[in-house]
Amino acid sequence: MTELLGTPKKRGGGIWKLLLALVILVGLGAGAVVSFRAGDAPTVSVVADKAAVGKATVFTVNAAEPKRGLTSVKVVLTQGALSKELEAKAYLAQPPWGLGPKTTTESFQVTVGKANVPELREGDVTVQVLAEGAGTWLKGTPKAEAQVTLPVRLTPPTLDVRSEQIYPAQGGCEVVIYAVGPSSVRDGVQAGAWFFPGYPLPGGAPDERFALFAVPYDMGDDSQVKLVAADDVDNVAEAAFVDRFTPRPFATDTIRVSKQVMEKVVPKILSRVPSFEDRGDLVKNYVAINSEMRKANNQVLVELSKRSRPEFMWNAPFVQMNAKAVSSFADRRTYYHEDQKIDQQDHLGFDLASTKRAPIPASNRGVVVLAGYLGIYGNTVVLDHGYGLMSLYGHLSEISVKEGDVVERAQTIGRTGATGLALGDHLHFTMLLHGLPVTPLEWWDGHWIQDRIAKKLGPALPLVSGEGTE
Ligand SMILES: [Zn+2]
Known part of the structure; x- marks a missing residue:
């Protein structure tokens, strides 16, 4: 029995020794890991979005350390005696034994400018980024830095x-x-x-x-x-440069839209605009055309204005079509259907009615920048007269020019009609400056052009007197 008991006891002693050796080994291993398994030096970069610092320059900071992760990223601005910490981020690094979460990459932006650093002066400024990884007692803390120096400019143009x-x-x-x-x-x-x-x-x-x-x-x-x-x-x-301003309040108008009117305009527009989302309801479709489609069409005109030529293509007052004005510029219209208010829109052109299919004169010399169907405006011609000034002709039954054509003042560009959001045959005429509808009354007035535009521009706009356009 003694022997039997003694033998396992002996073996047990061996196991303990083995365990002890193992513990020592593990301890040594752990000691080595804790002493030597430091993270790598992080990679770090800083890039500015402008060539100088003014009101607000954005610096993009990137830092990375895949092994044990980042422990800190700091952004410091220096200019002469001025030193200012702009950002300080701290992270928990992964323990040396490799278990646990870590932040391996970081990316953020810091804005530097007179707006957030009022002490900035003209001269160079340095933005420095310092990143640290996880260290050990023996190997210290792995570090990296990056910096960019830019001139500070705070003086606006004269x-x-x-x-x-x-x-x-x-x-x-x-x-x-x-x-x-x-x-x-x-x-x-x-x-x-x-x-x-x-x-x-x-x-x-x-x-x-x-x-x-x-x-x-x-x-x-x-x-x-x-x-x-x-x-x-x-x-x-x-x-500030305006010497005198004249307010011109809106005219207001109420428009009653019957089912019959909607049935006349909605299907014909839908058939021409395949991208339009059919609301499955006549009134909803009418309102969507009158509001959303109008907005989208007007945005096309703003985009067109960006292609305007930097030259005066005209040198005489603008021609008004010989027709009756049935609606004038800047009319705030409230739309009713069966006593229900359904919409409100601003009518921003002149509606000119003459005989059916009347020839339309180009208001002035210009280049055709649009000749085709444009939603609520139906068949449309837009002429560019240069420096952002354009004229629009809508609801045409016939277009007789094409994009790129240079047309002369009073040249026929098409015929009136009722395409788009129109009932009777008429011309919808709009003058636009950089896409904004403006009153054509001024441009139709030779005295106004002379006094308000040509006199200031002098030889830059050599004006000839227009005939029959006063
Ligand atoms: Zn109109």
């Missing part, structure tokens, strides 16, 4: 208004001549959400520019109309 007697009216146009410094990359007139770009003044000094601009039909005062010039880092100069 901006000097050269025109006097600028008298715009609500829904109307005007022109301003100004001079800008060479650092300007974007200048012109801002009127609320609308921007009217400036162009070099033909025959002017190298720094002289001009902008045709409009006050939107729905803007009742000129407080949001200003001349602006911005450099490549968003330093913006602004100047």
Whole structure:
């Protein structure tokens, strides 16, 4: 029995020794891991979205350490004695034995500019990124850094208004001549959400520019109309320049739309616009055409304006078609169907009615930029007269020009009709400046063009007197 008991006891002693050896080995191994299994040095980069720091330059920071993960990423700005921590992120690294979560990559953006660092001065600024990985007591902490140094520019372009007697009216146009410094990359007139770009003044000094601009039909005062010039880092100069503003309140109108009217216009438009989503209901389809399709068609006109030629293609007042005006510019229309208000839209052109299929004269010399079907406008011609000024002719029964044609003033471009969102035969005529509908009354008026536009532009717009267009 003793032997029998003794033998396992002996063996048991062997196991304990083995276990002890194993523990020591594991301990040594763990000690080695904890001492030597440090993470790698992170990779780190910082890239700016602009060539300088101005109002707000965005720096994109990337850091990575796949082995044990990152422990910290810090962004520091320095300029002379100024040192400012812009961002400090900390992470839990994976333990040396390789179990547990880790952050192997990090990517974020830091904005630097006068807006968030008011102490910035002109001169160079350095943005430095410091990233750390997981270290051990023996091997220390793996680190990496990256930095970028950029000039700080805080002075906006110089901006000097050269025109006097600028008298715009609500829904109307005007022109301003100004001079800008060479650092300007974007200048012109801002009127609320609308921007009217400036162009070099033909025959002017190298720094002289001009902008045709409009006050939107729905803007009742000129407080949001200003001349602006911005450099490549968003330093913006602004100047008020309007000498007198004339409000022209909306006319309002009520339109009753019967089922018969809807049945007349909805199917004919749907058959021409296959992309239109059929709402399966006559009234819903009518409202969608009147609102959504109108909006989409008007957006096409804004896009078209971006292709406008930088030249005056005309030199005489605009021709008005000899017809009766049955609706004028900027009419706020409320639509009713069976005593229910179904929609409200602004009518932003002149409706001119003559005999059926009357020939339509080009309002002035220009190039055809659209000749085809355009939703609510039906068969449509759009002429570009240059510098963002365009004229639109809608509801045509016949188009006799094609895109790219240069047409002369008063040349026939098509015939009136009732295509699109129209009942009777008429011409829908709109003048547009950079896609914004403006009143054509000014452009039809030779005196207005002379006083408000040509006088300021001088030799840049050599005007001849138009015949029978007063
Ligand atoms: Zn119309």
